[in-house]
Amino acid sequence: MSATALTIPLWADLLAVTIGSLQGALFASQFRERRVDLLGVAIIGTATGLGGGILRDVLLGEVPRALGTNWYLAVAVLAALLGMLLQRLFNRLAGFITVLDALTIGLFGAIGSTKALAMGLPAIPAVFVGVISAVGGSVLRDLLMNLTIAMMHVGSLYAVAAGAGTAVLVTMVLIGVPTIAAAVTGTIVTVVIRLLAVRFGWSLPEQRALSRLPAGVARASVPP
Numbered sequence: 707m708s709a710t711a712l713t714i715p716l717w718a719d720l721l722a723v724t725i726g727s728l729q730g731a732l733f734a735s736q737f738r739e740r741r742v743d744l745l746g747v748a749i750i751g752t753a754t755g756l757g758g759g760i761l762r763d764v765l766l767g768e769v770p771r772a773l774g775t776n777w778y779l780a781v782a783v784l785a786a787l788l789g790m791l792l793q794r795l796f797n798r799l800a801g802f803i804t805v806l807d808a809l810t811i812g813l814f815g816a817i818g819s820t821k822a823l824a825m826g827l828p829a830i831p832a833v834f835v836g837v838i839s840a841v842g843g844s845v846l847r848d849l850l851m852n853l854t855i856a857m858m859h860v861g862s863l864y865a866v867a868a869g870a871g872t873a874v875l876v877t878m879v880l881i882g883v884p885t886i887a888a889a890v891t892g893t894i895v896t897v898v899i900r901l902l903a904v905r906f907g908w909s910l911p912e913q914r915a916l917s918r919l920p921a922g923v924a925r926a927s928v929p930p
Contacts, residue, residue: 711824712817712889716777722810723755723778724785729807730754730847731789732796737851744787750850751786752779758842762818765835766825808900811868812893815840819872819892820885829876836872840896841865863903866910871896 731751734742742750756772756779763770772778789796796803818839822832841857841864848855857864875892879885902908 710820710885712820712885714813714817718813720777720781721806722813723759723772723782725755725803725806725810726758726843727751727755727782727785728789728796729803730843731786732793733847734851735790735793744790747790748783748786750847751789752782753846753850754843755782755785756843757846758814758818758839761842761846762814762821762835762839765838766822804904805897805901808867808897808904809893811840811864811900812871812896815868815872815896816875816889816893819875820879820889823876823879829880832876833869833872836875837865837868840868840872863900863908863910867896867899867903870899 728751730753731747733754734747734750756770759772760770772782815836817836819832819836822835823829827835844857844864845855871892871894873892874895875888878888878891883891
C-alpha cells in the first residue's frame with residue numbers, strides 16, 4: 707500500500723520550528739558555567755529547531771526543506787534569541803511549552819515517516835526516518851553542547867514516544883487506512899505517551915552493573 711507524504715501549512719511547520727528553537731535556547735541558557743553567547747545560543751537553538759527536518763531530508767536524499775526558503779532559518783534564529791532574552795517568561799510557560807513540544811514531536815515524526823513511505827521505503831526504515839525527524843534536533847543540540855545525548859538518559863521517552871506513534875502510523879497506512887487518518891492517530895499516540903511520561907515519570911529499565919547481579923549470574927556473564 708503506497709502512501710502520500712503528509713504536508714502541513716507553512717505556518718504550522720514554522721510554529722514547530724519555533725518551539726524547537728525556543729527549547730534549544732532555554733536549554734542552553736541553563737548552563738551558566740559554559741557562558742554561551744548570543745551567537746552560540748542562536749546556533750544551538752537553530753540546530754534544535756531545524757535539525758530533525760534536515761536529517762530527515764538528508765537520509766531521503768533531498769535538499770533540506772529548511773534551505774528552500776528564507777523563512778526557516780530566520781524564524782529559528784529569532785526564536786532562539788527570544789528564548790535567551792525572555793528566559794524567565796518562557797520558564798513560567800513550561801507546562802504549555804511541554805504540550806506544544808509533544809505535539810511537535812508527533813508532527814515531525816508523522817511528516818518524516820509518511821514522506822519515507824511515499825518514496826517507497828519499507829515499513830521499518832520509514833519508522834526510523836520518522837523517529838530521526840522527531841528527535842534529531844535534540845540530538846544535535848546535545849552534541850553541540852558537548853553533553854551526553856538526552857534521549858539516552860533514564861526518564862527520557864522522546865524516542866519511545868516517537869517510535870510508538872510512527873509505528874502505529876506506518877501500520878495503519880500498510881493496512882489501507884488513509885494517510886491523514888493514520889497521521890492524526892500516530893501523532894496522538896506520540897503526544898499521549900510523551901505527556902504521560904512527563905506526568906508520571908515513566909522511563910525504560912535502567913542499565914544495571916554486573917556487580918549488582920547475583921554472583922553466579924555475574925560470573926556466567928563474563929567470558930573466560
